Amino acid sequence: MKIRVVSSKEEIESLGTNEEMVHLAFRPSNTDILTLVTKCPNVKALHIPTSYKRTISKSTQMFLDMKGIALIEGDVWGHRKDINDYSEVSDTVYESIDQYRKDGLSDDEIGAKMERELHMSTDLLKFLLKNRK
Missing domain, CATH: 1.10.10 (Arc Repressor Mutant, subunit A)
Incomplete structure (x- = not known):
């Protein structure tokens, strides 16, 4: 499975509609998550660092649950975004x-x-x- 690594909120607009798993390497706002889910209707999971997960609002977590999108804690270790947009x-x-x-x-x-x-x-x-x- 390919994990699309997104380093900034500006990159959300460059995502394709076929992305299934996205790692957010920045602290996303509720609006960022809503924009991402709208831009990528096939997304199955959002992968974010543990410290960022704690800042996700309950309403956003409920929204993701209703959409069937998993909110996954973790980091993409050793990945170099300058070489490849995806971690696999x-x-x-x-x-x-x-x-x-x-x-x-x-x-x-x-x-x-x-x-x-x-x-x-x-x-x-x-x-x-x-x-x-």
Whole structure:
């Protein structure tokens, strides 16, 4: 899965309508989130740093819930925006999920194991597990 990294509110206007997951590397206002959701009708998740998630209003969280858009905590470590606008979840992550499921592990066990192995955020792993069924 590709994660579109957005560094500023001005970049929201440059997003395509087909974006499914967006990482906001700035502190978004309610208006920024509404603009993004309007611009990207297919968005499934917004990925934001933990410190920024705390500032999202309850009304905006309810709006995202009603739209079926996940609000995911976490950072995109090691990504260089000057090289690529997208950060990508590796195919090996999905292969690991599939293998662990074949081995009979529950989604909670898979999430805990992969969080330790890959140093990915819990929320992102839960989202990937939920959408990999």
